[in-house]
Amino acid sequence: xxxxxxxxxxARSVRGRMxxxxxxxxxxxxxxxxxxxxxxxxxxxxxxxVPSDSAHENSDGWxxxxxxxxxxxxSASDATLGSGDLTxxxxxxxxxxxxxxxxxxxxxxxxxxxFAPAATVTLMLTLGRxxxxxxxxxxxxxxxxxxxxxxxxxxxxxxxxxSSLGYLEADGEGSDSTxxxxxxxxxxxxxxxxxxxxxxxxxxxxxxxxPKVSSAGAVFAVTGPGLPTLTRPxxxxxxxxxxxxxxxxxxxxPREPSGVTCKDGDLSPVQAxxxxxxxxxxxxxxxxxxxxxxxxxxxxxxxxxxxxxxxxYAGPALPASARVNLLSVQxxxxxxxxxxxxTGPGLPPLPARPSPGSFAEVDVRAGGWTDCAAQEPPGVQCxxxxxxxxxxxxxxxxxxxxxxxxxxxxxxxxxxxxxxxxLVIVQFVNGQISASQxxx
Numbered sequence: 001x002x003x004x005x006x007x008x009x010x011a012r013s014v015r016g017r018m019x020x021x022x023x024x025x026x027x028x029x030x031x032x033x034x035x036x037x038x039x040x041x042x043x044x045x046x047x048x049x050v051p052s053d054s055a056h057e058n059s060d061g062w063x064x065x066x067x068x069x070x071x072x073x074x075s076a077s078d079a080t081l082g083s084g085d086l087t088x089x090x091x092x093x094x095x096x097x098x099x100x101x102x103x104x105x106x107x108x109x110x111x112x113x114x115f116a117p118a119a120t121v122t123l124m125l126t127l128g129r130x131x132x133x134x135x136x137x138x139x140x141x142x143x144x145x146x147x148x149x150x151x152x153x154x155x156x157x158x159x160x161x162x163s164s165l166g167y168l169e170a171d172g173e174g175s176d177s178t179x180x181x182x183x184x185x186x187x188x189x190x191x192x193x194x195x196x197x198x199x200x201x202x203x204x205x206x207x208x209x210x211p212k213v214s215s216a217g218a219v220f221a222v223t224g225p226g227l228p229t230l231t232r233p234x235x236x237x238x239x240x241x242x243x244x245x246x247x248x249x250x251x252x253x254p255r256e257p258s259g260v261t262c263k264d265g266d267l268s269p270v271q272a273x274x275x276x277x278x279x280x281x282x283x284x285x286x287x288x289x290x291x292x293x294x295x296x297x298x299x300x301x302x303x304x305x306x307x308x309x310x311x312x313y314a315g316p317a318l319p320a321s322a323r324v325n326l327l328s329v330q331x332x333x334x335x336x337x338x339x340x341x342x343t344g345p346g347l348p349p350l351p352a353r354p355s356p357g358s359f360a361e362v363d364v365r366a367g368g369w370t371d372c373a374a375q376e377p378p379g380v381q382c383x384x385x386x387x388x389x390x391x392x393x394x395x396x397x398x399x400x401x402x403x404x405x406x407x408x409x410x411x412x413x414x415x416x417x418x419x420x421x422x423l424v425i426v427q428f429v430n431g432q433i434s435a436s437q438x439x440x
Contacts, residue, residue, distance in 0.1 A: 060150045062133035068126060082177030084114025086170050086184045091148050098195035100301065101187040102166065104155040112145035112170045114180040121145060121172035128156035128164070128188075143175045157188030164188040193272070197300035200266040203278060205248035206310045208287060212318055212421035215248035217284040218311070222267055224276030228257050234281050240267055244284070266304045270297050278307040286315025313420035317392035320417035322424040323385050324398060326364045328407075329431050333368030336404025338430070340364070342387050344396030348377050354401055360387055366404070386423065393419040398426045408433050 091107040102108060115121055119139045126132050133152050139145055157164030166188045174180030201222055205215045221230045222240040230239050240260045241253040250265030261268050270276060279292040290309045297305050324340050327333065342360040343350050351358050360380045361373035370385025381388040390396065399412040407430040417424055 060152060062135050062152050064131065064133050066131045068132050079179070080177040082114055082174040082180045084112055084180055084182045086112040086168065086182035088168055088184060088186055096193055098191035098193060100195055101189045101191055102151060103188065103190050104151060104153045106151050107148060108151060109148050110145060112182045113143060114175055114182060115139040115143045115145065116173040116175050117141045117143050119143065119173040121170050124169040125152070126158060126167040127152060127154055128158055130154060130156070139172065145170060155188060194299040195301050198268060199270050199272045199297045199300040200268040200304040201270055201276060201295070201297065202250040202265050202267065202304040202306050203242050203244065204250065204306055204308045205244045206308050208311065208313055208420060210421040213286055213313060214246050214284055215244055216246040218244040219281040221279045221281050222276055223279065225271050225274050226269055227260065230279060242267055272297055272299045280309060283311050286313060287311035288314040317419045318421035319388065320390040320392045320421065320424065321386050321388045322390060322396065322398070322417065322426060323370050323387065324362050324364055324428060325425050326368065326428045326430065329429060334366070334404045334407060334430060336366050338364040338403050339401040341399045341401050342396060343399065345391045345394045347380060350399060362387060390417050392417055400428060403430050406433055407431065
């Protein structure tokens with residue numbers, strides 16, 4: 001699908017060049033900042049006008065204009081401007097052409113929404129320096145556009161920094177506004193399916209979800225067409241290798257086999273539309289090795305294809321920790337403060353009449369942030385609202401001692417601490433006390 005999307009991409013690709021040029025094109029096209037693949041709010045305000053120009057029709061149903069056309073929005077004082085989504089995709093997919101580019105005479109499908117039922121909609125398409133083209137279409141009874149058109153034969157786009165960009169706008173009566181203005185940008189030109197990009201593979205080690213365990217030091221092997229086979233024992237330099245850093249991102253090893261290239265954690269050469277296998281050779285300390293994964297490459301237009309791995313914790317049990325998160329029934333922070341007690345292995349029991357310093361205390365301040373009590377019992381470690389050094393894989397109970405004024409105390413909660421050092425967050429919800437529940 002060739003609907004225009006704004007995402008990061010290698011500078012060498014067509015998409016990368018288009019993103020660099022987007023701001024200049026938007027100024028020329030008379031619209032505001034780009035949005036993702038759909039509507040972008042128009043800078044034309046109610047009361048605008050269609051500039052005078054010479055216009056003529058062609059056989060494809062478009063009317064040509066010598067200048068860019070601004071849709072004449074209503075100038076009434078109660079006029080409102082809405083927006084929806086607008087996309088353009090090839091009517092028939094062509095696997096041999098760049099999926100980001102459209103060309104003159106191509107048959108495309110245009111879809112949009114947010115219009116009034118059966119509204120008359122004006123499509124405006126920039127042609128390049130030659131001006132623009134318009135045509136009148138009709139929305140369906142559901143207020144959506146769904147039509148197939150042939151792009152004008154003189155579509156060249158706006159040339160900015162080596163790329164040609166087109167701009168499409170749809171204007172008509174809105175479903176819940178005086179006018180709905182949908183718009184989208186797209187690439188203009190012709191290129192092969194790779195769009196000038198190069199396929200590559202990378203890995204990402206997701207987790208572990210604890211700061212006490214590092215993601216650095218994992219080793220992965222990539223095998224498939226054009227890459228060396230994996231033999232055991234695996235020796236660095238004999239297979240296509242990717243390693244990981246402390247953030248789990250891929251890094252390049254000191255050396256790769258002949259013919260294999262690694263740059264910034266991206267491995268190549270690999271073939272497009274081809275299946276490869278990524279095998280974890282070794283894991284960081286205290287983590288287990290995950291099962292191999294297969295992936296099928298694309299053309300590299302969106303950057304490298306990524307294999308994501310999650311290594312389970314496999315080391316000795318680590319000290320655990322816990323804290324509270326307190327919200328209202330509407331899932332918003334409460335206006336007052338609350339006090340919680342944590343009991344379980346290694347902590348004092350909860351007294352019949354709790355007093356400061358007699359129990360492991362966690363406080364929730366007004367606005368929702370957690371804090372430690374001014375005084376904790378001996379041996380209880382609290383830091384920034386987190387009770388630390390709890391026994392791993394053990395049962396504890398969090399009890400609300402006092403709730404914010406006007407709110408009812410929630411029931412106590414039992415939970416089990418993690419064995420891998422992860423923080424456990426115990427979620428509480430306080431409901432407001434009704435008038436019938438209020439004392440007096």
